[in-house]
Amino acid sequence: MTYFADVGALARKDLMLELRARDTLPAMLLFVLSTLVVFHFVLPSDSSELAAKGLLWVAILFTALLGLSRAFAAEREQGVIDGLVLATRDRSAIWLGKALAILAFLGLAEIVALPAFGLFFTHVGGGTIAGVVLADVGICAVGTLLAAMATASRARELLLPLIFLPLTIPIVIGGVGASVAGHPGKYLAFLALYDAIFGLVAWGSFEYVVTE
């Protein structure tokens, strides 16, 4: 239980930092809304529902990327990561706390984005919502690990999209499939499997990412 107490303290700290600084969530909200507006005008009026659903996933992925690019900003700028690495019994608690905070930000952005998508394009069904929830878990699990890796690099702004986007291709396949298929079960199972495998890999490898 003490492990989860650490995770809770770290996630709570990230939420508190965001409440004070407000530099991630407003940017994510503005980005996802403006992207949907742009897509609304870009997509021809007789476009299919399938094309619109595909664009929803593009918007979600890039909104997540925006949040992830700021994930370790405070730790990087103030060198706090060294303090956290020394203070935590299990360094993976840093990853899990950060992933939960990013998950909260992304979830909040989607609470606004999905109704907006319904307004601009087409209704959002249960398969899409379930797909988005499962995809968020994978995005945050993998993205937080990669954000920590990118933070250690000088070219972090370039590196994160380059390593994050290829690894999220399975999420896009599963998410789009869950959104458009008549029976989304197998796509949702695929997303759940991705979450389990990549979540475990990220959890187990974070220790080596934050130490030289």
Added chain:
Amino acid sequence: MGLAQEYSLGVIRARGLEKRYGDRRVLRRVEFELPRNGFLLVTGPNGSGKTTLLRICAGLAAPTGGELTCDVGRPSIGFLAHEPLVYRELNALENLDLYGRLYRIRERRERIGMLLERFGLWEERHARVASYSRGMLQRLALCRTLLHEPELLVLDEPYSALDGDGAALLDRELAERRATASFVVATHEPDRVLPLATARLALG
């Protein structure tokens, strides 16, 4: 670079320690042994590898050659770095509370209050750290370092940015803990801690 004293029961033992960053060799065959409750004073000019050596001692960096063994567990190390390692958007209480939770300190509120009082930050405890002066940040960093009563204190330029009162306070803190903790201290003011030191390592 030299080994000042030899001990048989070391908290830290370094043998042929080397560190390279690309082609640049920062540490070359460093050897020392720090006994329990010993005080190793590390001196040297800028760029001689003091900070690198301290980061290796704290387990934050790995040597590229030789070996370093440390008998103190990570949660029992107090590390004072160049950066204060606190969040600027949080206040002193929130920062220390986070570390107190992670270090699982019992009666952490009392301990945090006592440290803030002692280091003259109690009145500023609700102010965001971003508004602190460099000296106040160093005092807060010392509170963070001492919060969990570490067995091994790894201090990089602890007197940096401290005024006369702050430096005298730190002198007292080091002297009080001298009997119960082991120290690795890098400083450009060696005379200040020389009376406490059991060994001296000159780098560069």
